[in-house]
Amino acid sequence: MCENNGYSSTATVADMVAGTIVGRAVAFGIPAETVDGMDAEAVAAVARKHAERARAGGGPAFLECATYRFDAHHTWEHRSFVRYRTPEQVDEGRRRDPVRIQGERIPDAERARVDDEVEAALEEAVRFALDSPKPDPADALDHLYATGLRPRAGVSTHA
Known part of the structure; x- marks a missing residue:
C-alpha cells in the first residue's frame, strides 16, 4: 500500500516520478490499483478485494491511495518558508478532508x-x-525510548 499525497519533500510527485506509481508494480506483474485515499470506505473496499484475492492464493497486489497532505512534509518547511504549492491548492485539498467525507455519511x-x-x-x-502538577523537566526524556535508553548528554532533541 502506498499513500501518495502528491508531493515529495518539496516538489510534486508528477515532477519527480517518471510514469505512474502503479505502473511500477504492474511492470513486475503485480496487480495494482489507485483508489481515493481520502475516502475510507473506498479504501476498505479495494483493500478487502485484494486481501481476499491474496488469501485465495492470488499473490500480492499494490494499492495506491491518492491523498492530499494538508501541511508541511516536516518542520523545516515552516522555518524556511519554502513554497511549492499555493494557498488555493491547499484549500482545495482540504475540501476533501476524510473526516468530513465520513462525517457526511452519518x-x-x-x-x-x-x-x-x-x-x-x-x-x-x-x-x-x-x-x-507541572512535570519535572529533569524527567522529560524518561520513557522516550521503549528500551529506556536516553540520548547522549549534549545532544539536542529539539529540531
Whole structure:
C-alpha cells in the first residue's frame, strides 16, 4: 500500500516520478490499483478485494491511495518558508478532508451525539492536564525510548 499525497519533500510527485506509481508494480506483474485515499470506505473496499484475492492464493497486489497532505512534509518547511504549492491548492485539498467525507455519511442526530461525546472527552482531558502538577523537566526524556535508553548528554532533541 502506498499513500501518495502528491508531493515529495518539496516538489510534486508528477515532477519527480517518471510514469505512474502503479505502473511500477504492474511492470513486475503485480496487480495494482489507485483508489481515493481520502475516502475510507473506498479504501476498505479495494483493500478487502485484494486481501481476499491474496488469501485465495492470488499473490500480492499494490494499492495506491491518492491523498492530499494538508501541511508541511516536516518542520523545516515552516522555518524556511519554502513554497511549492499555493494557498488555493491547499484549500482545495482540504475540501476533501476524510473526516468530513465520513462525517457526511452519518445521520445528523448521530453525528451531533458523537461530536458532543468528543467535546466532553476533550474538555475532560484539558481539565485533567490543567489540574495536574507541572512535570519535572529533569524527567522529560524518561520513557522516550521503549528500551529506556536516553540520548547522549549534549545532544539536542529539539529540531
